[in-house]
Structures are given as structure tokens and as C-alpha cells.
Amino acid sequence: MTPTTLICALVVTFYAVRILLRRIFSDLDNIPGPPRKSILAGVIFRQYKHYDYNSFGTFAAGSLSQFYDPDDWAFQHDLEENYAQVVKIHGILGDRQLFVFDPAALHSVLVQDQDNYETPAILDRLLFGKGILSTALEEHRKYRKVMMPAFSTANLRGVVPLFYEVAQRTRDGLIAPDVMAGPKTLDLNSILCRTSLELIGKTGIDYSFDPMLPVLKPSKCNSQSLSCLFSYESFPPSFLRFMIGLIPYRNLQELRDIVDLTDGTATDLVRDRKAAIESGKLDINDGGKDIMSLLAKSNASAASEMRLTDEELVACTSMILFAATDTTSSSMNRLFHVLASYPDVQEKLRAEIIAAPEHLDHDALIALPYLDGVVREILRLYPPAAPVMFREAMADAVLPLSTPITGVDGKLITSITVPKGTTMYIAIAAANHNRRIWGEDALEFRPERWINGKAESVTTKMCGIYGNTMTFIGGGRSCIGFKFAQLEMKVVACVLLRTFKFSSPDARIKWRKAGIIPAPNVGNEPALPILVERLNA
Numbered sequence: 001m002t003p004t005t006l007i008c009a010l011v012v013t014f015y016a017v018r019i020l021l022r023r024i025f026s027d028l029d030n031i032p033g034p035p036r037k038s039i040l041a042g043v044i045f046r047q048y049k050h051y052d053y054n055s056f057g058t059f060a061a062g063s064l065s066q067f068y069d070p071d072d073w074a075f076q077h078d079l080e081e082n083y084a085q086v087v088k089i090h091g092i093l094g095d096r097q098l099f100v101f102d103p104a105a106l107h108s109v110l111v112q113d114q115d116n117y118e119t120p121a122i123l124d125r126l127l128f129g130k131g132i133l134s135t136a137l138e139e140h141r142k143y144r145k146v147m148m149p150a151f152s153t154a155n156l157r158g159v160v161p162l163f164y165e166v167a168q169r170t171r172d173g174l175i176a177p178d179v180m181a182g183p184k185t186l187d188l189n190s191i192l193c194r195t196s197l198e199l200i201g202k203t204g205i206d207y208s209f210d211p212m213l214p215v216l217k218p219s220k221c222n223s224q225s226l227s228c229l230f231s232y233e234s235f236p237p238s239f240l241r242f243m244i245g246l247i248p249y250r251n252l253q254e255l256r257d258i259v260d261l262t263d264g265t266a267t268d269l270v271r272d273r274k275a276a277i278e279s280g281k282l283d284i285n286d287g288g289k290d291i292m293s294l295l296a297k298s299n300a301s302a303a304s305e306m307r308l309t310d311e312e313l314v315a316c317t318s319m320i321l322f323a324a325t326d327t328t329s330s331s332m333n334r335l336f337h338v339l340a341s342y343p344d345v346q347e348k349l350r351a352e353i354i355a356a357p358e359h360l361d362h363d364a365l366i367a368l369p370y371l372d373g374v375v376r377e378i379l380r381l382y383p384p385a386a387p388v389m390f391r392e393a394m395a396d397a398v399l400p401l402s403t404p405i406t407g408v409d410g411k412l413i414t415s416i417t418v419p420k421g422t423t424m425y426i427a428i429a430a431a432n433h434n435r436r437i438w439g440e441d442a443l444e445f446r447p448e449r450w451i452n453g454k455a456e457s458v459t460t461k462m463c464g465i466y467g468n469t470m471t472f473i474g475g476g477r478s479c480i481g482f483k484f485a486q487l488e489m490k491v492v493a494c495v496l497l498r499t500f501k502f503s504s505p506d507a508r509i510k511w512r513k514a515g516i517i518p519a520p521n522v523g524n525e526p527a528l529p530i531l532v533e534r535l536n537a
């Protein structure tokens, strides 16, 4: 054996033994959690027996499937209800992982010690390609710095009229013709998914995906499939085009077309906007209100070392389309499902909307208290990017706890030593449902809890960027579109509730997880059948 081979063998053996020892003995063993099902797979594979491989996004998520089983809400509920605020769970080959919803621990992971807890870039890069979601530290901050100004309140003011225009087209093109002759059960899922895509198309890249006419129903506007689109984007196009052509899956072929469309449009837009700015035809302080134009302007005025390349700008736009479409269509579906299920809430909300002028500007819109309470409560109780986001500890760290937990050995634990490489699950839904924070009625839908800032005043320990919920998480990787998402919901609610009444949701509606995003289904098909009636017809 040559010295080089010997050194290599020793290094490999060292790491193999280290990994093995970490699998057998872990500092995390004293943290209580559900029992391991098998040494090989832990609790992870217990869901695989009925795992739905419809989406490549969920497929790529792999070991996260214990949370992403489309129909299994019980596993997460068990973790929320029956353990302390940090729970140990078992991954593949005995890997110990932490499910975290303790406020101090969340603050440490997402804010205080955030550079030590990064998103596992390989998975994100596989899903999304290089961009804001898949970069870390300085590189990530660069993306954020250029992207944030596009989402400022001043810019959102300019976007609100575009939201109204799309919501009115939904009303007049997709709903009104169907209920002209009388109340009718409509699949609101299809309508709201088309609306979400059109909303982000118009406001994101100044492009209309959908004329919003009843006869034309682009099937790609399906809230269970957009995540698929971006896994497709992360490989060389020629290879993917070849592969996709071989896969007998119609959705995928349609997604290929929509990716081509968004990518092509974004590329043209970046080129045109840049040329216009450079030639002085487009004033850097003026021009389009769409996010793409705002990004181009923000980029042009950034210091040269912070500036993104054209390719990076196009990638940002694609990522925004991904981040904005399925999440908002899920939350809008939830909004109308809940309103149809709670007629008193719907009536109260309609009364507030009708008492206000028909077209509200940004400030008037956010000042409607009951509408604000309803939207916040929907996003708290049913977070669309649920159930978990994940992080990985880059180095050994100490996790503080706001409430000590009793270890397996019966002793009190006040902080946890987290070994490097530990997977941390940011338990969004568990944090939003936590009775210690939100009170005994945490699992009830109660918009009133938000009126006059009541809920925020009792939940100050939480680091969530939005009303202290973890829906958009918190810290340096929190959602930059959280105001945008609420405004969309508010405008669509204002426009549709003025004209229609929603009732009798189909009893078969079941919320299933599509990747990380819940969507309404009947059987295994996305659908939200609800009775719609025109008011004062």
C-alpha cells in the first residue's frame, strides 16, 4: 500500500467511524420524541406505504416525507400536542433531528445565530437552481438587498390597482357567467389557482397568462404542480426537454411550456428594461410597476459589486413566480373554504367591505380591521408553506429554550447542545398552534383575536415577521413577499364578497399536502366545490 493510499484509507475510516458513532451515540438522545420505527429508516419511511409521487418536488424532498405525506396530519399533530417545544425525531440510519417550536430556540436559529443554521443548499439548488432560496451568507444577502426594494410599501401601493384589475376579471369572467341563472356549485380551486397565477403574472413580469374566460381553462394553473416546474429548471434545458418528452405525464409537458414562457418573458423583460435604463429612455425612478421592472431598477442603482447579472435577475423572477403562486392560491382557497364554512364571519366581513368604497387604495385596504383579522387568522391557523422548513447546523451550537424540558433521564434541560450537521425543522404550524403562546383557543378560528393588535401584544416572544406567527418565518431568510400575499388576499376578498355569497362547501373536501403546500381535494383530485350565489341579482 502506498503512503497516499494509506492516508486516504485512514481519512475515510476516520470519517466513517465518526459518522457511525454519531449514529449510535448522540448528544440529542436525552431529548424526548416519538419512538424510532426501524434502525435503518427511523420514523421517516413509516409514511412511504401511501406516499404520493405525483410531484417531483415532493419526490426530491426525499427524507422529509414523514411531514409531506399528503394525508398524514396526525404525525405532526402528535409532535405538537404530546411533546415539549423541541422534539427529537429519527431520520435515516439513526440520524437524530430536532423539530423546533420553542420561541427562544426559534429566535436563535432564525435570528441570533442565523448564519450557523443554513438551508441545505443541495436540495434547494436541485429544486430551484441558483438563486435567493439556494444561496447562503454573503451571496444570499446580495440577492436580498437587490430584491427587497421591489417589495417596499411604496411599490406595493402601485401594485394594488393591478390586483383589482385581475380580481375583477375573475369576478366577471370566471364566476359571474356561471351563476347568472341562479346559484351553482363551482370549483373555486380552479378559479383561484388561475387567479393566483394571473396575479403574479401581471404584477411579477407584466405578463398575462390567462384571458380569464370560462372557455379557456389552462390546466397548468394547478396549485399542486407549480413546484414541479422549478425542479425542471435546475437541469440543462436540452437534457430536460429530452427527458420530459419521454415521460407520459401531461402536466409535465404543460409545465415545460409555462417555464419556457416565464423564462422567455423574464429574459426579454430584463434585456429591454436594462437597455431602456442604459439609454436613458426609462427613468430609474419611473416606469413599470411590475416586480421585474422594479428589480431591474433596484439592480441598476445598486453598487457595482452588489449588482446581479442578467441571468441572476431572470432566476430571481422565476423564483418569485414559484414562491408566490402555489402559496397564495393555497391561502385563497383556504380563505373561501373557511368563509363558506362560517356564514357569520362571511356576513360580518361583507358588511365591513360594503361599508367601504368599492376601490380602496393600499392604506385604506390595510386599515379594514375585520378583513385584517380574518386574513391573519387564516394565515396563522392554516400556514400555506407548512408544515416545516428546514435548516442544518453548520457548527456545534447551543440552543436556548424559553421553557425547560424534562429529558429522557428525568432531569431538567434548559438548553440543548446541537451537534454540527443536525437537521432542524422549523415547525411553522406547531408554533402557530402553540397554546402556550396563543392561549387555550389556539386551534380555533377566531379573527377577533387580532382586533386592536391584541394577539401581537401577547405573542411578543415569537420572532415571526408577520404578527408574530411563523407563517413567513423570521430573520434574514423570512419571506419578502408577505405583504404582497396579504394584499392579494384582501383585494380578492373585497371584490368577490361584494358580488357573491359562498356557502355549502362540499363535505368531501379534504386538504392534502402537495409537497409543502396544502391544497383542497375531492378524492385525489384538486377541487374546492362551493355553492356560489350572486347577491342582488
Ligand code: HEM
Pocket: 119, 132, 133, 144, 319, 320, 323, 324, 325, 327, 328, 331, 383, 384, 385, 389, 390, 471, 472, 473, 476, 477, 478, 479, 480, 481, 482, 484, 485
Ligand atoms: C401566503 C403566501 C406565502 C407564504 C406562506 C410564504 C412563505 C414563505 C416562507 C416560509 C419562506 C421561507 C423559506 C425558507 O426559509 O426556506 C419564504 C421565502 C420567500 N418568499 Fe414567500 N411566502 C408566500 C408568498 C410569497 C410571495 C407572494 C412572494 C413574492 C411575490 C414570496 C417570495 C419569497 C421569496 C423571494 C423568499 C425567499 C427569501 C429569502 O430566502 O431570503 N413569497 N416564503
